[in-house]
Amino acid sequence: MKIGFDNDKYLAMQSTHIRERIAQFDNKLYLEFGGKLFDDYHASRVLPGFQPDSKLQMLLQLKDQAEIVVVISAEDIVSNKLRGDYGITYDMDVLRLIDAFQGVGLFVGSVCVTMYTPAPEVEAFENRLHTLGIRTFRHYKIAGYPNDVARIVSDEGYGKNDYIETERPLVVITAPGPGSGKMAVCLSQLYHEHKRGVKAGYAKFETFPIWNLPLKHPVNLAYEAATADLNDVNMIDPFHLEAYGETAVNYNRDIEIFPVLHAMFEMISGQSPYQSPTDMGVNMAGNCIVDDEVCCEASRKEILRRYLKCLCEQKVGGTVKEERFKLELLLNQAGLTVGSRAVEQQAHARSEATGGLPAAAIELADGTIVTGKTGPLLGAASSALLNALKQLAGIGPEVELVSARAIEPIQTLKTTYLGSKNPRLHTDEILIALSSSVSENEYAAAALSQLPKLKGCDMHSTVILSSVDSDTLNKLGIYLTCDPAYEEEDRKYHKK
Missing domain, CATH: 3.10.630.10 (dip2346 domain like)
Known part of the structure; x- marks a missing residue:
């Protein structure tokens, strides 16, 4: 960075x-x-x-x-x-x-x-x-x-x-x-x-x-x-x-x-x-400060992150947060608009291309943006995370890091035995699955070794992520933002 x-x-x-x-x-x-x-x-x-x-x-x-x-x-x-x-x-x-x-x-x-x-x-x-x-x-x-x-x-x-x-x-x-x-x-x-x-x-x-x-x-x-x-x-x-x-x-x-x-x-x-x-x-x-423009750009992104975080908390809490208006004023003073970042635009483009399903995007240190979509095995955040690790390791998109055969037993554990309604793997679960594949898959080992390079990268999701996903991404040092929207807008409560 x-x-x-x-x-x-x-x-x-x-x-x-x-x-x-x-x-x-x-x-x-x-x-x-x-x-x-x-x-x-x-x-x-x-x-x-x-x-x-x-x-x-x-x-x-x-x-x-x-x-x-x-x-x-x-x-x-x-x-x-x-x-x-x-x-x-x-x-x-x-x-x-x-x-x-x-x-x-x-x-x-x-x-x-x-x-x-x-x-x-x-x-x-x-x-x-x-x-x-x-x-x-x-x-x-x-x-x-x-x-x-x-x-x-x-x-x-x-x-x-x-x-x-x-x-x-x-x-x-x-x-x-x-x-x-x-x-x-x-x-x-x-x-x-x-x-x-x-x-x-x-x-x-x-x-x-x-x-x-x-x-x-x-x-x-x-x-x-x-x-x-x-x-x-x-x-x-x-x-x-x-x-x-x-x-x-x-x-x-x-x-x-x-x-x-x-x-x-x-x-x-x-x-x-x-x-x-x-x-x-x-x-x-x-x-x-040795590079003022680098600090200015980082600070502008931070203001946007704070604003989007406030909107998401407002969505979850169901009440208007007073600091929202202060943050909107700061956005204007800094000349910022929501949706102007490339990482947001790419996440929305991927969502539109998949029929409006949740999507996520990660901007790597060199400016490359990788995306992830919602699928039967992985959530959008997990998919984007795997794709980012592939990109960093120079692994082609056609290479399978974790097989469906390895993911399906985890899904059975989640839904049949632990009572989860969402069979798709969260980010922590896909990382565990990836690490368990290291001994048999050299590509998995190469991808896993790239995790430190995600620190400081921006990531955007088109829906509010679960606390499990947001906590995992935070531990990796990824700067996450989300649209203030649920995957299922008709539900009354925000469920993991």
Whole structure:
């Protein structure tokens, strides 16, 4: 795939910049870490070349200086709030994060429970952490937060919070998801450090929006598309423009809260180290784009993907999703139209050629597009997947990778014994059938070895695929979109 982002440069530049920021203060920096650390697939899609674990790899370059504090809200523990991408509760995700950090050699110092109120669920969670040898601290609700600065920056506000004992110069504050209270933890720590005579600093690490790209750059528009459900809006930072005469991009929530933060900094330490919300950031991603057009094109595709995903969710849920209108506005700003991509056009052409049956198409890295149709043995997605592997392996279309004789027993298992109404093989099933043919079929072995080359390829289906198919394609790294339509439009519910 074409590369638009220099990942090695990013790792070196980002870690160096954070070290410089640590040195600006009393060798103590609280770094609010936004976004996903281990699996930032949005960034890897819109900045081709950015690795999903780049932020983690950057932290590993600082691991001797860094320690992690994981933040979770007591309200999220009590409500069993779920992470949509993993399907686990926030408290379980804290344990997952601790395991993941420690597994790569990063030091997890403690967990902070914010918005603390006594509850059996919270106490059980804290006890579990204590059993595992993880220290816990409590931060409390503050009346008038965030506007009553005088109360917040006092012994009645931050002063009532536990002081989180830390050992290293760089304290990374992270959380299972938004709304956990990361920024409040950082500022509370600054208050306590100042009372102890330590002039600690605060900085924020968010990949998007990229502050030194234009406001309507496709990469920044793609960020708005990704957060359409939160109604985040990219804006020119007026404080940065006033202070330096330079245009910088930030987003509405940071800009709205900055006057309050500025006042808090002044009350904590006598003066604010920052003149704008952009000043607070340490993101160097914009300096590592090596091919702007590649990133622009990738971001335009991402906006389309987000829009089609929204339409499909709306179709499945049966209700209009509010973010749809925001996404339509972003489509217009980026000059995009649904159906303009070659992969969509080829999928629809194949469907029309087969009497309107579901079809799918995959665009390979060299621009070649292969299609798949619905047949008696395979669904359209499975057919397209096999055809793509054939194309990549240089295998002719007449070659049979998996025989009908091998597929039929699987169909019997599905329909006769497991009760499935759909006899056609899903993508995971055809891959298992393909792998079982390797020992007897050299072509199957050649095709199977091409699977890594599908990573980053675009795929389009003329109908909404089952969760089984979409999950398998996602694991292969294929960027899937679907028309918001069912194979059988007269059915009441969406069935696999």
